[in-house]
Amino acid sequence: MKIFFVTGNPDKVREANEMLDFPGFEFEAVKVDLPELQGTPEEVALEKVKIAYEKIKKPVIVDDTGLAFNALNGMPGIYIKHFLSAVGPEGVYRILDGFDDKTGYSLTSIGYCDGVNTEVFIGKCNGTIVPPASKGHGFAKGWDTIFKADGLNGTFAEVPASEKNKISQRRRAFDMLKEYLKKIA
Protein backbone atom coordinates (compact mmCIF):
# COMPACT_ATOMS: atom_id res chain seq x y z
CA MET A 1 0.00 0.00 0.00
CA LYS A 2 1.21 3.45 -0.90
CA ILE A 3 0.83 6.15 1.74
CA PHE A 4 1.29 9.69 0.56
CA PHE A 5 3.41 11.95 2.75
CA VAL A 6 2.66 15.65 2.49
CA THR A 7 6.11 17.19 2.22
CA GLY A 8 8.34 18.98 -0.24
CA ASN A 9 11.40 17.27 1.23
CA PRO A 10 12.46 13.96 -0.40
CA ASP A 11 14.90 13.31 2.50
CA LYS A 12 11.98 13.15 4.92
CA VAL A 13 10.29 10.53 2.77
CA ARG A 14 13.43 8.46 2.49
CA GLU A 15 13.95 8.62 6.25
CA ALA A 16 10.29 7.77 6.88
CA ASN A 17 10.59 4.68 4.67
CA GLU A 18 13.68 3.58 6.58
CA MET A 19 11.86 4.07 9.85
CA LEU A 20 8.67 2.34 8.77
CA ASP A 21 10.51 -0.68 7.32
CA PHE A 22 7.21 -2.50 6.82
CA PRO A 23 6.95 -4.71 3.71
CA GLY A 24 3.96 -3.83 1.58
CA PHE A 25 3.78 -0.24 2.86
CA GLU A 26 5.66 2.62 1.31
CA PHE A 27 5.60 6.39 1.59
CA GLU A 28 5.61 8.63 -1.44
CA ALA A 29 5.97 12.42 -1.36
CA VAL A 30 3.01 14.54 -2.36
CA LYS A 31 2.74 18.31 -2.41
CA VAL A 32 -0.49 19.59 -0.93
CA ASP A 33 -1.08 23.19 0.05
CA LEU A 34 -2.04 23.01 3.73
CA PRO A 35 -2.73 25.84 6.17
CA GLU A 36 -0.36 26.32 9.12
CA LEU A 37 -2.76 26.03 12.03
CA GLN A 38 -2.64 26.97 15.71
CA GLY A 39 -3.79 24.50 18.35
CA THR A 40 -2.55 21.48 20.25
CA PRO A 41 -0.31 19.10 18.27
CA GLU A 42 -3.25 16.65 18.21
CA GLU A 43 -5.71 19.24 16.87
CA VAL A 44 -3.32 20.53 14.25
CA ALA A 45 -2.35 17.08 12.93
CA LEU A 46 -5.98 15.95 12.84
CA GLU A 47 -7.22 19.02 11.01
CA LYS A 48 -4.34 19.05 8.53
CA VAL A 49 -4.60 15.38 7.63
CA LYS A 50 -8.35 15.71 7.09
CA ILE A 51 -7.76 18.60 4.70
CA ALA A 52 -4.98 16.65 2.94
CA TYR A 53 -7.23 13.62 2.51
CA GLU A 54 -10.06 15.75 1.13
CA LYS A 55 -7.66 17.08 -1.47
CA ILE A 56 -6.03 13.85 -2.66
CA LYS A 57 -8.51 11.14 -1.59
CA LYS A 58 -5.72 8.65 -0.98
CA PRO A 59 -4.06 7.34 2.20
CA VAL A 60 -1.99 10.22 3.49
CA ILE A 61 0.11 11.41 6.43
CA VAL A 62 1.12 14.87 7.62
CA ASP A 63 3.72 15.60 10.26
CA ASP A 64 4.72 18.41 12.58
CA THR A 65 7.61 18.70 14.96
CA GLY A 66 8.32 20.88 17.95
CA LEU A 67 10.20 21.35 21.18
CA ALA A 68 8.29 21.64 24.44
CA PHE A 69 9.63 23.09 27.71
CA ASN A 70 8.21 21.52 30.87
CA ALA A 71 8.64 24.80 32.80
CA LEU A 72 6.30 26.35 30.24
CA ASN A 73 3.85 23.43 30.27
CA GLY A 74 4.67 22.46 26.71
CA MET A 75 5.33 25.83 25.11
CA PRO A 76 6.75 26.83 22.65
CA GLY A 77 6.01 23.36 21.20
CA ILE A 78 4.90 23.57 17.58
CA TYR A 79 5.40 27.37 17.62
CA ILE A 80 9.15 27.00 18.17
CA LYS A 81 9.99 27.69 14.53
CA HIS A 82 8.73 31.26 14.90
CA PHE A 83 10.87 31.75 18.02
CA LEU A 84 13.90 30.32 16.23
CA SER A 85 13.40 32.70 13.32
CA ALA A 86 13.04 35.58 15.77
CA VAL A 87 15.95 35.00 18.16
CA GLY A 88 17.84 31.86 17.12
CA PRO A 89 18.73 28.88 19.34
CA GLU A 90 20.64 31.00 21.90
CA GLY A 91 17.63 33.30 22.41
CA VAL A 92 15.25 30.36 22.67
CA TYR A 93 17.51 28.80 25.29
CA ARG A 94 17.54 32.01 27.33
CA ILE A 95 13.74 31.94 27.62
CA LEU A 96 14.35 29.40 30.40
CA ASP A 97 16.79 31.63 32.33
CA GLY A 98 14.14 32.41 34.96
CA PHE A 99 13.10 28.78 35.42
CA ASP A 100 14.94 26.08 37.36
CA ASP A 101 13.35 23.26 35.39
CA LYS A 102 15.30 22.91 32.13
CA THR A 103 13.68 19.63 31.12
CA GLY A 104 11.56 19.27 28.03
CA TYR A 105 10.68 16.99 25.19
CA SER A 106 10.79 16.97 21.44
CA LEU A 107 7.63 15.85 19.75
CA THR A 108 6.54 14.72 16.34
CA SER A 109 2.87 14.45 15.51
CA ILE A 110 1.77 12.31 12.60
CA GLY A 111 -1.74 12.54 11.27
CA TYR A 112 -2.93 9.55 9.23
CA CYS A 113 -6.10 9.34 7.16
CA ASP A 114 -7.21 6.79 4.58
CA GLY A 115 -10.84 7.86 4.32
CA VAL A 116 -12.02 5.17 6.74
CA ASN A 117 -9.49 5.52 9.55
CA THR A 118 -8.18 8.80 10.91
CA GLU A 119 -5.60 8.81 13.69
CA VAL A 120 -2.97 11.00 15.26
CA PHE A 121 0.27 9.68 16.78
CA ILE A 122 2.44 11.82 19.02
CA GLY A 123 5.99 10.61 19.52
CA LYS A 124 7.89 12.23 22.38
CA CYS A 125 11.52 12.15 23.43
CA ASN A 126 12.43 13.45 26.89
CA GLY A 127 15.55 15.45 27.53
CA THR A 128 17.02 18.74 28.65
CA ILE A 129 17.24 22.18 27.09
CA VAL A 130 20.93 23.15 27.03
CA PRO A 131 23.10 26.01 25.70
CA PRO A 132 23.61 25.72 21.93
CA ALA A 133 26.17 23.08 20.92
CA SER A 134 26.63 21.60 17.48
CA LYS A 135 28.93 19.35 15.49
CA GLY A 136 26.90 19.96 12.38
CA HIS A 137 24.58 16.97 12.69
CA GLY A 138 20.80 17.03 12.47
CA PHE A 139 19.18 20.42 12.03
CA ALA A 140 22.45 22.09 12.83
CA LYS A 141 21.01 25.61 12.95
CA GLY A 142 17.70 24.70 14.54
CA TRP A 143 16.60 23.55 17.97
CA ASP A 144 18.60 20.34 17.56
CA THR A 145 21.47 22.45 18.94
CA ILE A 146 19.74 23.11 22.28
CA PHE A 147 18.10 19.74 22.94
CA LYS A 148 19.96 16.92 24.67
CA ALA A 149 17.81 13.80 24.69
CA ASP A 150 18.04 11.54 27.75
CA GLY A 151 20.65 8.84 27.10
CA LEU A 152 22.59 10.71 24.42
CA ASN A 153 26.04 12.23 24.97
CA GLY A 154 25.24 15.55 23.37
CA THR A 155 22.59 17.56 21.59
CA PHE A 156 20.78 16.26 18.53
CA ALA A 157 23.20 18.45 16.56
CA GLU A 158 26.24 16.83 18.21
CA VAL A 159 25.44 13.14 17.77
CA PRO A 160 25.35 11.21 14.49
CA ALA A 161 21.92 10.78 12.89
CA SER A 162 22.16 7.03 13.48
CA GLU A 163 22.18 7.59 17.27
CA LYS A 164 19.49 10.26 17.19
CA ASN A 165 17.21 8.18 14.98
CA LYS A 166 17.20 5.24 17.38
CA ILE A 167 15.39 7.22 20.05
CA SER A 168 14.04 10.36 18.43
CA GLN A 169 10.48 11.64 18.78
CA ARG A 170 10.14 11.00 15.04
CA ARG A 171 11.23 7.38 15.41
CA ARG A 172 8.63 6.90 18.15
CA ALA A 173 5.85 8.48 16.13
CA PHE A 174 6.65 6.26 13.15
CA ASP A 175 6.80 3.21 15.43
CA MET A 176 3.29 4.06 16.65
CA LEU A 177 2.10 4.48 13.08
CA LYS A 178 3.64 1.13 12.12
CA GLU A 179 1.88 -0.67 14.99
CA TYR A 180 -1.37 0.94 13.89
CA LEU A 181 -0.91 -0.04 10.26
CA LYS A 182 -0.25 -3.65 11.35
CA LYS A 183 -3.56 -3.62 13.19
CA ILE A 184 -5.67 -2.23 10.38
CA ALA A 185 -3.80 -3.99 7.53
Place this chain on the structure above:
Amino acid sequence: MKIFFVTGNPDKVREANEMLDFPGFEFEAVKVDLPELQGTPEEVALEKVKIAYEKIKKPVIVDDTGLAFNALNGMPGIYIKHFLSAVGPEGVYRILDGFDDKTGYSLTSIGYCDGVNTEVFIGKCNGTIVPPASKGHGFAKGWDTIFKADGLNGTFAEVPASEKNKISQRRRAFDMLKEYLKKIA
Protein backbone atom coordinates in the same frame (compact mmCIF):
# COMPACT_ATOMS: atom_id res chain seq x y z
CA MET B 1 -22.71 50.81 5.11
CA LYS B 2 -22.80 47.73 7.25
CA ILE B 3 -19.48 46.01 7.94
CA PHE B 4 -19.67 42.54 9.39
CA PHE B 5 -17.32 41.79 12.28
CA VAL B 6 -16.40 38.13 12.70
CA THR B 7 -16.80 37.60 16.44
CA GLY B 8 -19.00 35.84 18.93
CA ASN B 9 -18.56 38.70 21.41
CA PRO B 10 -21.20 41.48 21.26
CA ASP B 11 -19.04 43.65 23.56
CA LYS B 12 -16.33 43.75 20.93
CA VAL B 13 -18.82 44.98 18.34
CA ARG B 14 -20.19 47.65 20.66
CA GLU B 15 -16.67 48.83 21.45
CA ALA B 16 -15.71 48.79 17.77
CA ASN B 17 -18.72 50.97 16.92
CA GLU B 18 -17.73 53.44 19.63
CA MET B 19 -14.18 53.51 18.30
CA LEU B 20 -15.19 53.87 14.67
CA ASP B 21 -17.70 56.66 15.35
CA PHE B 22 -18.15 57.25 11.61
CA PRO B 23 -21.68 58.18 10.45
CA GLY B 24 -22.96 55.87 7.76
CA PHE B 25 -20.72 52.99 8.80
CA GLU B 26 -21.68 50.42 11.37
CA PHE B 27 -20.34 47.07 12.53
CA GLU B 28 -22.58 44.08 13.01
CA ALA B 29 -21.50 40.77 14.55
CA VAL B 30 -21.37 37.71 12.35
CA LYS B 31 -20.30 34.20 13.26
CA VAL B 32 -18.01 32.62 10.72
CA ASP B 33 -15.97 29.51 11.36
CA LEU B 34 -12.38 30.57 10.66
CA PRO B 35 -9.16 28.59 11.06
CA GLU B 36 -6.63 29.75 13.67
CA LEU B 37 -3.57 30.27 11.51
CA GLN B 38 0.14 30.61 12.15
CA GLY B 39 2.13 33.36 10.49
CA THR B 40 2.89 37.05 10.84
CA PRO B 41 -0.01 39.21 12.08
CA GLU B 42 -0.29 40.58 8.53
CA GLU B 43 -0.42 37.13 6.91
CA VAL B 44 -2.92 35.80 9.39
CA ALA B 45 -5.30 38.78 9.14
CA LEU B 46 -5.12 38.77 5.34
CA GLU B 47 -5.78 35.05 5.01
CA LYS B 48 -8.58 35.04 7.55
CA VAL B 49 -10.44 38.02 6.11
CA LYS B 50 -10.25 36.50 2.61
CA ILE B 51 -11.78 33.29 3.92
CA ALA B 52 -14.45 35.27 5.81
CA TYR B 53 -15.34 37.26 2.70
CA GLU B 54 -15.58 34.10 0.59
CA LYS B 55 -18.06 32.73 3.10
CA ILE B 56 -20.37 35.74 3.55
CA LYS B 57 -19.72 37.84 0.41
CA LYS B 58 -20.30 41.07 2.32
CA PRO B 59 -17.90 43.71 3.70
CA VAL B 60 -16.22 42.10 6.67
CA ILE B 61 -13.45 42.54 9.24
CA VAL B 62 -11.53 40.06 11.36
CA ASP B 63 -9.24 40.95 14.24
CA ASP B 64 -6.41 39.43 16.23
CA THR B 65 -4.54 40.73 19.22
CA GLY B 66 -1.21 39.89 20.79
CA LEU B 67 1.66 41.02 22.94
CA ALA B 68 5.15 41.25 21.45
CA PHE B 69 8.43 41.34 23.40
CA ASN B 70 11.22 43.37 21.78
CA ALA B 71 13.88 41.12 23.35
CA LEU B 72 12.26 38.25 21.45
CA ASN B 73 11.88 40.22 18.21
CA GLY B 74 8.11 40.21 18.44
CA MET B 75 7.44 36.83 20.01
CA PRO B 76 5.16 35.54 21.48
CA GLY B 77 2.92 38.04 19.61
CA ILE B 78 -0.26 36.40 18.37
CA TYR B 79 0.76 33.10 20.05
CA ILE B 80 0.57 34.64 23.51
CA LYS B 81 -2.83 33.10 24.27
CA HIS B 82 -1.26 29.63 24.22
CA PHE B 83 1.48 30.75 26.62
CA LEU B 84 -1.11 32.33 28.92
CA SER B 85 -3.12 29.11 28.98
CA ALA B 86 0.05 27.18 29.73
CA VAL B 87 1.69 29.27 32.46
CA GLY B 88 -0.48 32.31 33.19
CA PRO B 89 0.64 35.96 33.25
CA GLU B 90 3.36 35.37 35.90
CA GLY B 91 4.96 32.62 33.81
CA VAL B 92 4.78 34.70 30.66
CA TYR B 93 6.45 37.59 32.47
CA ARG B 94 9.27 35.33 33.66
CA ILE B 95 10.15 34.42 30.08
CA LEU B 96 11.97 37.77 30.04
CA ASP B 97 14.04 37.05 33.18
CA GLY B 98 17.16 36.43 31.10
CA PHE B 99 16.76 39.57 29.00
CA ASP B 100 17.53 43.16 30.03
CA ASP B 101 15.14 44.64 27.51
CA LYS B 102 11.64 44.47 29.02
CA THR B 103 10.02 46.68 26.38
CA GLY B 104 7.34 45.44 24.05
CA TYR B 105 4.15 46.35 22.30
CA SER B 106 0.59 45.23 22.16
CA LEU B 107 -0.81 44.83 18.68
CA THR B 108 -4.18 44.47 17.05
CA SER B 109 -4.44 43.43 13.44
CA ILE B 110 -7.63 44.14 11.53
CA GLY B 111 -8.24 42.53 8.17
CA TYR B 112 -10.83 44.26 5.95
CA CYS B 113 -12.33 42.92 2.75
CA ASP B 114 -15.31 44.10 0.71
CA GLY B 115 -14.65 42.03 -2.40
CA VAL B 116 -12.92 44.92 -4.20
CA ASN B 117 -10.59 46.19 -1.49
CA THR B 118 -8.60 44.01 0.88
CA GLU B 119 -6.38 45.61 3.50
CA VAL B 120 -4.70 44.85 6.81
CA PHE B 121 -4.17 47.43 9.56
CA ILE B 122 -1.79 46.81 12.44
CA GLY B 123 -2.25 49.06 15.47
CA LYS B 124 0.60 49.03 17.97
CA CYS B 125 1.00 50.43 21.45
CA ASN B 126 4.49 50.60 22.96
CA GLY B 127 5.15 49.85 26.59
CA THR B 128 6.89 47.63 29.10
CA ILE B 129 6.34 44.07 30.28
CA VAL B 130 5.96 44.20 34.07
CA PRO B 131 5.16 41.79 36.93
CA PRO B 132 1.42 41.01 37.06
CA ALA B 133 -0.68 43.80 38.59
CA SER B 134 -4.44 44.17 38.32
CA LYS B 135 -7.33 46.22 39.67
CA GLY B 136 -9.77 44.12 37.70
CA HIS B 137 -9.95 46.30 34.59
CA GLY B 138 -9.51 45.11 31.01
CA PHE B 139 -8.73 41.45 30.51
CA ALA B 140 -8.02 41.08 34.20
CA LYS B 141 -6.69 37.54 33.95
CA GLY B 142 -4.90 37.95 30.64
CA TRP B 143 -1.81 39.76 29.47
CA ASP B 144 -3.41 43.10 30.32
CA THR B 145 -1.98 42.42 33.79
CA ILE B 146 1.64 42.41 32.61
CA PHE B 147 1.59 45.21 30.03
CA LYS B 148 2.14 48.84 31.03
CA ALA B 149 1.65 51.07 28.02
CA ASP B 150 3.86 54.16 27.75
CA GLY B 151 2.06 57.12 29.31
CA LEU B 152 -0.27 55.12 31.55
CA ASN B 153 0.13 54.87 35.33
CA GLY B 154 -0.33 51.12 35.51
CA THR B 155 -1.03 48.01 33.50
CA PHE B 156 -4.00 47.71 31.17
CA ALA B 157 -5.64 45.78 34.02
CA GLU B 158 -5.02 48.63 36.48
CA VAL B 159 -6.34 51.62 34.55
CA PRO B 160 -9.98 52.30 33.62
CA ALA B 161 -11.06 51.22 30.14
CA SER B 162 -11.59 54.89 29.22
CA GLU B 163 -7.85 55.57 29.68
CA LYS B 164 -6.74 52.37 27.97
CA ASN B 165 -9.06 52.92 25.02
CA LYS B 166 -7.60 56.36 24.24
CA ILE B 167 -4.22 54.90 23.35
CA SER B 168 -4.66 51.16 22.93
CA GLN B 169 -3.39 49.13 20.00
CA ARG B 170 -7.04 48.42 19.21
CA ARG B 171 -7.90 52.13 19.12
CA ARG B 172 -5.01 52.70 16.71
CA ALA B 173 -6.02 49.86 14.42
CA PHE B 174 -9.61 51.14 14.27
CA ASP B 175 -8.33 54.68 13.62
CA MET B 176 -6.37 53.32 10.65
CA LEU B 177 -9.43 51.47 9.40
CA LYS B 178 -11.53 54.64 9.74
CA GLU B 179 -9.04 56.70 7.70
CA TYR B 180 -9.09 53.98 5.06
CA LEU B 181 -12.88 53.85 4.93
CA LYS B 182 -12.98 57.64 4.49
CA LYS B 183 -10.68 57.30 1.50
CA ILE B 184 -12.60 54.53 -0.25
CA ALA B 185 -16.10 55.74 0.76
